[in-house]
Amino acid sequence: MNTATGFARRYHWHSAKVLDFVVEPHTGIVGEPAGQIINLVDAQAVPAQDALLTIAREHPDVTLGEIRHLKMPAHPDVRAKDVDLKRLGAVLAVTYENDLRSFADFLLTENLGPRTLQTLAMVAEVIHGTPVRFSDPARYSFALGGKDGHPFPVPLKTYDESIDVLRRSLDAAKIDGGEKLEGFRRLNKFVEGVETDLRPQVDLPALIAHEKAISPSLGGRTVTSADKRTQRPCEPRQISLFA
Numbered sequence: 001m002n003t004a005t006g007f008a009r010r011y012h013w014h015s016a017k018v019l020d021f022v023v024e025p026h027t028g029i030v031g032e033p034a035g036q037i038i039n040l041v042d043a044q045a046v047p048a049q050d051a052l053l054t055i056a057r058e059h060p061d062v063t064l065g066e067i068r069h070l071k072m073p074a075h076p077d078v079r080a081k082d083v084d085l086k087r088l089g090a091v092l093a094v095t096y097e098n099d100l101r102s103f104a105d106f107l108l109t110e111n112l113g114p115r116t117l118q119t120l121a122m123v124a125e126v127i128h129g130t131p132v133r134f135s136d137p138a139r140y141s142f143a144l145g146g147k148d149g150h151p152f153p154v155p156l157k158t159y160d161e162s163i164d165v166l167r168r169s170l171d172a173a174k175i176d177g178g179e180k181l182e183g184f185r186r187l188n189k190f191v192e193g194v195e196t197d198l199r200p201q202v203d204l205p206a207l208i209a210h211e212k213a214i215s216p217s218l219g220g221r222t223v224t225s226a227d228k229r230t231q232r233p234c235e236p237r238q239i240s241l242f243a
Helices: 043-057 060-069 085-096 098-108 114-128 137-144 156-176 179-197 204-218
Strands: 012-014 028-030
Touching: 085 098, 085 114, 085 137, 085 179, 085 204, 098 114, 098 179, 114 137, 114 156, 114 179, 137 156, 156 179, 156 204
Parallel strands: none
Antiparallel strands: 012 028
């Protein structure tokens, strides 16, 4: 729907011989180009169709319960009330306390910088954590920041290093039978143990100020950051949902 005109996109659909109404039933579609569209009857969309059917078959209370878990604050900045500070504090303790950090590195058999270890600890929780731990999704913005600069710009160097560690772990898992990936489960358990046994604290304004201060050294970028080649603001690249 185009919100400016109030009209929906219109297409002419040709289908002389329909064999299956939900898998490529048409032989051609004609219409004025108006950006990308979602084609749920494409042959490659079968997994998406299955996922939608699974949701449709669930009791509404189950689906609504999951949606409540994913509800984000209605403001761009991350505030203390949006985050479980004890959980975030446990991640930071494992990341920056020397003894804890050394043991966390040992679990992953990596020699990582604190910023990358912080990111991977949060990735490990997403993979191995229980649903109850996802009640404050805003906390995960402290893994790699946000493209809008909240709570801090995306640290590209950390981003690339984290992807590299995960890629190497997946490659190694083909050889060691998954032992490398098991390190992420152990890391998640370790962080949970720190959260339970100790009293981790975090000063959120100070943390955000620190992250913004080190952002240039980590290649911090937002959607409005200047292009290094032209020194001009980057053009928005997000595709509009509307014509």
